[in-house]
Amino acid sequence: MAVTILVVEDELAIQELIALNLKKAGHIVLCAGDAAHAKLLINNVLPDLVLLDWMLPDITGIEFARGLRREARTKTIPIIILTARTQESDKIDGLEAGADDYITKPFSPRELLARIKAVLRRRLPEMSDEIIEIGGLKLDPTTHRVHVYSEDDSTKLTEIILGPTEFRLLHFLMAYKERVHTRAQLLDRIWGDHVFIEDRTVDVHIRRLRKILETVAKESLVQTVRGTGYRFSVERSEESIG
Numbered sequence: 001m002a003v004t005i006l007v008v009e010d011e012l013a014i015q016e017l018i019a020l021n022l023k024k025a026g027h028i029v030l031c032a033g034d035a036a037h038a039k040l041l042i043n044n045v046l047p048d049l050v051l052l053d054w055m056l057p058d059i060t061g062i063e064f065a066r067g068l069r070r071e072a073r074t075k076t077i078p079i080i081i082l083t084a085r086t087q088e089s090d091k092i093d094g095l096e097a098g099a100d101d102y103i104t105k106p107f108s109p110r111e112l113l114a115r116i117k118a119v120l121r122r123r124l125p126e127m128s129d130e131i132i133e134i135g136g137l138k139l140d141p142t143t144h145r146v147h148v149y150s151e152d153d154s155t156k157l158t159e160i161i162l163g164p165t166e167f168r169l170l171h172f173l174m175a176y177k178e179r180v181h182t183r184a185q186l187l188d189r190i191w192g193d194h195v196f197i198e199d200r201t202v203d204v205h206i207r208r209l210r211k212i213l214e215t216v217a218k219e220s221l222v223q224t225v226r227g228t229g230y231r232f233s234v235e236r237s238e239e240s241i242g
Helices: 012-024 035-044 061-070 088-096 109-123 164-175 183-191 200-214
Strands: 004-008 028-032 049-053 079-083 101-104 132-134 137-140 145-149 157-160 222-225 229-232
Touching (some): 004 012, 012 028, 035 061, 049 061, 049 109, 061 088, 079 109, 088 101, 101 109, 164 183, 164 200, 183 229
Parallel strands (some): 004 028, 049 079
Antiparallel strands (some): 132 137, 137 145, 222 229
16 A cells, blocks of 8 residues: 655665655655755655654754654654664664664665565554455455455355445554544544544544445444544444444
8 A cells, every 4th residue: 555655864866766666666755855854744744654864964863753753743653764873772772762663774675665564564554455354344455345254155255335435444443443543533544634624524434334334234343432433343332333
């Protein structure tokens, strides 16, 4: 699945090489040569992941990472630090600053893409291309298809047709099964934090999703937690529909 990656790297040749390989892998790439430019980009578009060089011309990548972790809007963005530093103490400093991974230069494009995939799988499972199977549903992010297993024949699959928003919503909920998400959280993650729409928009799409799932008797998987939000759960709930 394509994700938006911010590359913060002051060496133009390295920045361009990284961007080229990320674009070839199908990702959306934003580039900045210093922390100030990176902050401007983040203010406009919240990236799904940040590739951050340690040595920047204005502040260090470590300081920038700490700043991202202090702000509510950016504290959960996965960060991978890129650096020529190889000392164990440097790696510890990077991880303690909030980085999710640490890659030493030089590195191969294959290693970088593998590290990105691993971090996204760990931190943002809804960004992964891995097939999810829960509660008799099978969701494939690559093909954007959802199937339901037959209760009489576990090898038989029936496709469920979902709109793009309902698909993203179901993918997100399945990726974080059993977790409760507020309407505001769902708006940020499904529609984006710069889209200004009402919280009740989530309710409309939840109802649409349930109506489709009802045709295969799976509507109870998408549950309402009164006063909080929604979750995907295979456990029956007295307040699952509302």
